[in-house]
Amino acid sequence: MPEQWPFIKMHGLENYFVILDRRDGSKPLDTEEIVRICSTSVGVGGEQLLTIERASDEGLRSGAYAAMRIFNIDGREVGACGNATRCMAYLLLEESGRDEVLLELAGGVVHCRRAGSMEVSITLGPISMDWRKIPLLREVDTLHLPIESGPLSDGAALYIGNPHAIFFVNQLDSVDMGRYAPAVQNADLFPEGANVGVAQVLDGQTLRLVVWERPGKLTRACGTGACVASYAALKRGLVTSKKIAVHLPGGKLDIELLQGDTVRMTGPVAFCCHGFLSSCK
Structure with a gap:
């Protein structure tokens, strides 16, 4: 230096x-x-x-x-x-x-x-759900992960330049991220670890999201997390719009899902x- x-x-x-x-x-x-x-x-x-x-x-x-x-x-x-x-x-x-x-x-x-x-x-x-790209240790259904940690279950695994696991819950405020997210982040299925996002669907075009980031901390905002949470929500049929407002602890990001599995983020x-x-x- x-x-x-x-x-x-x-x-x-x-x-x-x-x-x-x-x-x-x-x-x-x-x-x-x-x-x-x-x-x-x-x-x-x-x-x-x-x-x-x-x-x-x-x-x-x-x-x-x-x-x-x-x-x-x-x-x-x-x-x-x-x-x-x-x-x-x-x-x-x-x-x-x-x-x-x-x-x-x-x-x-x-x-x-x-x-x-x-x-x-x-x-x-582009966002990928190919298990080799993420990467995962073995082939699994990346839209429905075989991982559970307390209230976190039936998640999705995605890659957008970094690996993510996204879970959807009914009451985001009831999830203790520091207690349950590390077990997912450090699971053997993720050889390089993963950013762990937990989202609540508010309506067809709005999500709330918190993210536990690598190497192991809660962040006020995660842009790539907002992108993959929106993508997974649409894949699951949990939202109806390709323009999604994602509310994080630090504020709001506007996400637009585009052709070719690309995404535009504005904030x-x-x-x-x-x-x-x-x-x-």
Whole structure:
């Protein structure tokens, strides 16, 4: 890490990110540095660390303006995060002066556009329910998972750049996520773990959702979780509209299910602070 490295901290519905620009070719951060930066005790504090990268040759051929890498609080790199993508997209939209940009993620190039003064729409997917893609340990019916943990049963497994298990319940407030979600997240069926979402259907176009995220924490908002919960609800016949409002503890995301199993997510972004990181090595 450079002796002084500028950072920006942003959030999407109280899902917090520390953002660094590595387009100058700076040395990648190691796991220890990522864990320290994300720590609320000794670092800036965030649920993920994001780095802006130069687009790859393949990304440039697809028209990508830049690339993004995403790291969880344990230093592990992950392939997707909806709220993070909206925050990063906002910065690149402001930097470029454009109304639309293409952003390269691990799983491909994502279309991002302005949707308001501090709102961004991104198109993610395709969503997959193929057990090998998620991945699962063995072949099962991914629309009806053979996993139970207390009130969590008959869930669905999906992949949208990261693995998810979604469960539908009648009374969301009665579910103790800290008690029941970890058993699903760490089940042998999910060799890479899973983000565990629990949803309540309010009507044909509205869901409530809470998500227990990898590596093991309750989050105020999960964008990819909102996407796959909407997709699973439609597959199950629990909603009637392809435009779904998903209410999370941190606020609302608007989800639109598109052709080809892709999904458009629209929601707000906000700034927290900015400053400089100092190396402790």
